[in-house]
Amino acid sequence: MTLITIPQFPEYNVSITLFKDVTNSKVIRSHIADSKIAFLDAKLIVSTEQVYSAIYKALIENKYNRLRTKTILSECLFCLSPTSNIGDAFKKFGIKDDSKNVICLKVLSNGESLDDVNKEVLDVVDGTMIEFNDDNLKDMYDVTLVRKIYKLEKDFQPATTTELSRALVNAIQIRGL
Amino acid sequence: MVNLNTIKPKNNRNYYLALGLEGSANKLGVGILKHPILPSHESGDNSHHCQAEILSNIRDTYITPPGEGFLPRDTARHHRNWCVRLIKRALEEAGINDPRNDIDVICFTKGPGMGAPLHSVVIAARTCSLMWGVDLVGVNHCVGHIEMGREITQAINPVVLYVSGGNTQVIAYSENRYRIFGETLDIAIGNCLDRFARTLKIPNAPSPGYNIEQLANKCKNKDQLVELPYTVKGMDLSMSGILAYIDSLAKDLFKGNKKNKILFDQKTGEQKVTVEDLCYSLQENLFAMLVEITERAMAHVNASQVLIVGGVGCNVRLQEMMGQMCKDRANGQVHATDERFCIDNGVMIAQAGLLQYRMGDVVKDLKETVVTQKFRTDEVYVSWRE
Amino acid sequence: MSQEIVDEVAKYLTSNIPIVPISQGAEAVVFTTTIHPYIPSSNNEKKEKFIIKYRPTKKYRHPLIDKSLTKHRTLSESRILSKLYQIDGIKVPKLIACDPYNGCIWLEFLGEDLPNGFGFSNLKNFLWMNAKDPYNDCVKDTLYKVGQQIGLLHWNDYCHGDLTSSNIVLVKDEDYGTNWIPHLIDFGLGSTSSLVEDKGVDLYVLERAIISTHSSFADKYNEWLIQGFSDVYKSKGKQGNKKLNEVLKRFAEVRLRGRKRSMIG
Numbered sequence: 001m002t003l004i005t006i007p008q009f010p011e012y013n014v015s016i017t018l019f020k021d022v023t024n025s026k027v028i029r030s031h032i033a034d035s036k037i038a039f040l041d042a043k044l045i046v047s048t049e050q051v052y053s054a055i056y057k058a059l060i061e062n063k064y065n066r067l068r069t070k071t072i073l074s075e076c077l078f079c080l081s082p083t084s085n086i087g088d089a090f091k092k093f094g095i096k097d098d099s100k101n102v103i104c105l106k107v108l109s110n111g112e113s114l115d116d117v118n119k120e121v122l123d124v125v126d127g128t129m130i131e132f133n134d135d136n137l138k139d140m141y142d143v144t145l146v147r148k149i150y151k152l153e154k155d156f157q158p159a160t161t162t163e164l165s166r167a168l169v170n171a172i173q174i175r176g177l
Numbered sequence: 178m179v180n181l182n183t184i185k186p187k188n189n190r191n192y193y194l195a196l197g198l199e200g201s202a203n204k205l206g207v208g209i210l211k212h213p214i215l216p217s218h219e220s221g222d223n224s225h226h227c228q229a230e231i232l233s234n235i236r237d238t239y240i241t242p243p244g245e246g247f248l249p250r251d252t253a254r255h256h257r258n259w260c261v262r263l264i265k266r267a268l269e270e271a272g273i274n275d276p277r278n279d280i281d282v283i284c285f286t287k288g289p290g291m292g293a294p295l296h297s298v299v300i301a302a303r304t305c306s307l308m309w310g311v312d313l314v315g316v317n318h319c320v321g322h323i324e325m326g327r328e329i330t331q332a333i334n335p336v337v338l339y340v341s342g343g344n345t346q347v348i349a350y351s352e353n354r355y356r357i358f359g360e361t362l363d364i365a366i367g368n369c370l371d372r373f374a375r376t377l378k379i380p381n382a383p384s385p386g387y388n389i390e391q392l393a394n395k396c397k398n399k400d401q402l403v404e405l406p407y408t409v410k411g412m413d414l415s416m417s418g419i420l421a422y423i424d425s426l427a428k429d430l431f432k433g434n435k436k437n438k439i440l441f442d443q444k445t446g447e448q449k450v451t452v453e454d455l456c457y458s459l460q461e462n463l464f465a466m467l468v469e470i471t472e473r474a475m476a477h478v479n480a481s482q483v484l485i486v487g488g489v490g491c492n493v494r495l496q497e498m499m500g501q502m503c504k505d506r507a508n509g510q511v512h513a514t515d516e517r518f519c520i521d522n523g524v525m526i527a528q529a530g531l532l533q534y535r536m537g538d539v540v541k542d543l544k545e546t547v548v549t550q551k552f553r554t555d556e557v558y559v560s561w562r563e
Numbered sequence: 564m565s566q567e568i569v570d571e572v573a574k575y576l577t578s579n580i581p582i583v584p585i586s587q588g589a590e591a592v593v594f595t596t597t598i599h600p601y602i603p604s605s606n607n608e609k610k611e612k613f614i615i616k617y618r619p620t621k622k623y624r625h626p627l628i629d630k631s632l633t634k635h636r637t638l639s640e641s642r643i644l645s646k647l648y649q650i651d652g653i654k655v656p657k658l659i660a661c662d663p664y665n666g667c668i669w670l671e672f673l674g675e676d677l678p679n680g681f682g683f684s685n686l687k688n689f690l691w692m693n694a695k696d697p698y699n700d701c702v703k704d705t706l707y708k709v710g711q712q713i714g715l716l717h718w719n720d721y722c723h724g725d726l727t728s729s730n731i732v733l734v735k736d737e738d739y740g741t742n743w744i745p746h747l748i749d750f751g752l753g754s755t756s757s758l759v760e761d762k763g764v765d766l767y768v769l770e771r772a773i774i775s776t777h778s779s780f781a782d783k784y785n786e787w788l789i790q791g792f793s794d795v796y797k798s799k800g801k802q803g804n805k806k807l808n809e810v811l812k813r814f815a816e817v818r819l820r821g822r823k824r825s826m827i828g
Contacts (some may be wrong), residue, residue, distance in 0.1 A: 007579040007598050049602055056601035056660055064664040156649035166657055170645035173661040174638070349775075356775040362764065362820065402627045411725040411752065411768040465624035473589035477727055477776070501623035505565050506587060 001118055002132045003108075004052060009059045012072070013108040015117045016051060018042070018101070018136060022127035025099040032095070037121060038073045040093055042101035042140040044080070044149060047165035048133060051103065053172050054079040073107050082150050082171040092149055101140040102127065134161070179563055181218035181227075181535045186281055193281045194232075194273070195534065196264075196305070197527025200256045200298035201290025201318050202342055203239040203247040207263040208524030209271040209280075212531055222563040224532055225327040232271035234517060234524045235263050244378045246371065253293035260301040267523070277309045282539065284530025287315030288552030290343070295548040303546060313540040314530040318521075319344060319554040322486040323355060324532060325525035330512035336480045338471045338499070339554075341487030341521075342367035345467070346554065347412060347474040353559045358474040359412025366463060367489050369416045373459060376424050377452060384520070389456045390492050396457035403439060403450055403458040407466060412473045414466050423459055427452070464495045468502045481508040491519040536560040568592055568619045575617075575665060582615060585683075590636065590751055591618045591666075600660040600669050611672070613659060618666030618751075633666040636751040641668055643721060643753045653715050654734075654746040673746050674732040684735075686745065687728035690777050690784070697780040701741060703787055705733065709745045710791020713769070716747065717810065718795055718803070722761045724752030726769035728776055763813035766792070770818070 002016045022028075028039055045051060058075035061067050069075045069086060081089030095102055104121050108114075122129070130136050138161055146152075146164070150171050158164040186193045192213045199206040211230040217223050239255035241247050273279045285302035286295060306313045323337050337348040337355070345366045347359035364372075367386060374385030379392070405423060408415040429437040430450065440450045471483055483499055490496070496513045503509030518525060533539075538560065540546055569584055572594065576582060582594040594615040598604055618633045641661040647653045659669040674684040681692040686709065693702050709731055716723060723730070730749040736742035754761065769788065774781040789811075796807035 004601075004603060006601050007604075008577055008600065010577065010579055052601040052603075053660065060662050060664070066664070153649040155651060157651075167645075167649055170641075170648055170658050173658060174641045174645050351775070352778060354778070356778065357771070358775050362817070402625055404627075407628065407632065409752065410764055411727065412772075413764070413768060461625045461628065465621075465628050468623050469589060469621075473725070476586075476588045477729055477772075498623040502621070505568060505619070505622065507565060509565075 001114060001121075001129070002048075003114055004055065006052075006056050006059050008056075009063065012059060014055055014076070015104075015106045015108060015114060015121075016048075016132045017104040017118075017121050017125075018130050018132040019104070019125050019127035020101050020130055020136075020140070022100055022102045022125060024126040025095055025102065026097040028102075028124060029095050029097055031124075035124075036073070036106060037124065038077050038105040039095035039099075040077065040080070040103040040105065041095055041099040042103055042137060043099075043142045044093055044146055045103060045137055046141045046146060046161060046168055047137060049165050050080070050168050050172070051105075053169045055105075057172055057175075071107075073105060076105055076107075079172060079175070082168075082175050084175065103132065178220050179222050179224070179536075179561055180220060181224070181532070181561060182214055184535050184537055186214065188278060193531055193535065194271075194279055195282050195284055195527040195531040196267070196276070196280050196311075197284045197316075197321075197523040197525065197530060198260075198264075198298050198302050199286045199318070199321070199521050199523045199526045200260075200294045201286045201288070202294065202521060203241075203252050203255075204236055204521040205239070205256045205259050205263060205298070206234075206236045206521055206523035206526070207260075207267040208234040208522055208527050209267050209273065210524050210527035210531060212535070222561075224324070224561045225331055225333050227328055227528075227532075229328050229528060231524055232273075233267040234522055235267050235270070236520070236522055237263060238383070240382045243380050244375050245381070246375060249291045249293040252291060253297045256294050256297040260298060264301065264305070276305070276311065280309065280311050282312045282314055282530060282534040283309075284314045284316050284526045284534075285546070286318050286321070286526055286548070287546070288318065288549035290318055290548075290550065292548070292550050295550070299546055299548050303543060312534065313543075313546060314533050314538065315540060315546055315548075316526045316530045316533065317552055317554060317557045318526075319346070319348075320355060320557050320559070321525040321529040323348065323484070323554075324529040325518050325522075326484045326486040326512065326514055328528055329514045329518055330484060332482045332484045332510070332512040334480065335482035335484035335512060336471060336474050336478065337484045337486060338467060338490070339487045340366045340467065340485065340489035340495070342371060342489075344487060345414070345416075347470050348554055349474060349478045349480060350559070350562060351478070353562065355554045355557065355559060357553070357555055358477065359414070359470045362410065362413050362415045363417040364420065366416065366467065367487070369420045369463065370459075370489065372420060373423060373427070373456075376427050377456075384488065386489055386492065389460065390494065392453050392456040393460045393494065396451070396453040398454060399457065401454070402461060403454060405458060405462040407462060409466050409469055412470050412477070414470055416463065416466075419459070419462065423455060426450075427455060430455070460492075460494055464492075464498050467495065468498050471499065472502055472506070475506065475509075481506060482510045482512060485511070485513040486519065488520045490514070491516045532561040571619060572615070572617050575667070576615070580615075588749070590621075590632075591616045593617075595672060614656070614670040614672050616668050616670060634663055637661065637663045637666045637668060639753060640750045643750045643755070644670075646755075647716075647719075647721065647750075650715070650719055652711075653719070654712060654744060655750070656732075656746060656748055673734050673748070675735065684733045684743075685729050686731040686733060687776060689733055689743070690728060690780075694780075698783060701743070702784075705743045705745060706784055706787040707791035708743075710788040710793075711795050712745055712747055712791075713765070713788070714792040714795025717762045717765070717792075718799065718806075720755055720757045722754050722756045722765045723747060723750065724754060724765065724768075725749060726765055727772035759809050759813040760817075762810045763817040766810070766814045767817040 057079040209232040345361040370386040644658040657671040682688040733743035796803040
């Protein structure tokens, strides 16, 4: 489990957990509406940087009262998307019935410890918790799908995941502007 | 090493006297300037600090009726009519009885400017020179503005914003030239304002730009702005599109074209924008662009001083905006002069000309006195600076 | 830089992000920091630096003009950088973060300090550093490559809008120690445009910047730049040659307009 704080917004702590071999995605999805956790399908996640950059963006939107969704958490999910269609973003980046690799995001509330979140997440997800890092993510993403969703230029042929990730970060940062 | 004292003044005096004649546009200016000999000028660049004394500075402006610009032929006739009278008055005011003995040099505007007016003034300069046996020096009009501005404000090495009826340039000195860093890609700022004043049919006296400034001051709704194109291109800018657009707005306003959504409320048909609002918006937009390109040049050459010269430089709002910009830069300073020196005048030609003269640059053959419409600021070799 | 602006930025970024001011351009102030805006600092082992480019409120201009310009330029710069990143061969800094509400963007840090106190490795300082031997091979190679960068930019229908020798940063080529790779920076006035006029003006602005800043050697320098520029177009076959002629023709026209302008005093 990773805890991330954006330097510019120290009042917010976001926990990120990565699971592989998840077996109960369908059940998780059915409870998603009243969950305090956001579940992402790792298929479109290329790097940790990509997720961090969306969290940064969501907190900027929050700070200047520009949230397009209801909570910071849902905004994080929305901010991963390169387009401004909220429903579409949730559908594409959120957990699906057959998701195998899942990323859980949670904005910690006051007094909540990392252990509490850990317990909460483990309660919900049936799968193997592994470290949220670039190494683990690199086997989970679907490059064709990523290219399609992020509308990358045909001629853009990144040699490395870092280069690909950079293009996604760009798309995230300039979305909807 | 610059030495401004190698050429001695006439009759072993300890000062120089220069007569300056300017007539490149619709202003005819005659000025007489005195430079004392200073030890500080023997070695090193002190050309911004001549302790110049203005003995006379007389100007007569050719003013056309509202809605009309000045044509070269009529302007030239004006200059011919007034030139002798102005020179006589200038000499009298300066207390010079014997120009043969007292004047060291006659300085005239060689260009750039309108051909016919330049021509009528140079004829006067040549005549005086032959009549009195006094040396001639041809001066670049823009350099005249710059040198006068430096002398008056004591700005040592400023970025110069030169804004007038025919010119819009951002200039900085380097390696013996005043180099143009940015300029208009089409029409000059003063031209833009003058032409808009013509569309509005407001008086040309004392100057169209001044009257636009006064109207802009009267704008009642300064929180609002009529949106105009903002056309900065690097350190250059373009203004013809803005003029065409605001001209069309003004015409719609006069015609009462209610279909124009910017000018009239589409539901009530009420007029939303006044002539004052248009003047205000035009000034705000154009001056923001001018200040921006000036700041770009400052950043590029690492300068902290700005000097505003040229007729539009008298505009108080422009000076105010430039001041605000400088306040936000380290050691930023803005220098501007008032209408006596901003607007074309004879003294500025005398100042630049006298510097040239003191460096030994005089007309040796009358052939060299041919005036020219085209004369770029960076063509002049600035020998009096390091 | 005025302290007021530094304070304004420091307050916006909070004390968690220490900043070092490096320059004040006309529209933006630029800082460096070692804190990444969102990647945890424990990952920054190489002590990498980042650029923060902040467009402060310009009090001199009307608030409405200021707001719209700041937003427009922050966005358009971010967008252009993002697009250019995906074009093969074009070298621009990587965009890290963008906050259009405050006119703030984060960029990858490029360049280094030149030896002997010649300052930061932009083209301007580099050319000054070489003033004693102004036509050496390294200068030629570098200017040729700058020309290529602009060629690529224009070929892909982008214009820079503010090409000067300070807006070109040189990065040491890691493979060939003495060579420099020019990167284009500062796209605040950039645009997408297929108009030959915009391209012609772009080239004219650069030519004039070279003439005014590096006057004594400008002819040769501009020649090398245009060589690099032209070779990009020429490599694109017949269509490339045709477009090249159009751009160069307009460039000459824009230049001529510049000369004509001095007609009226």
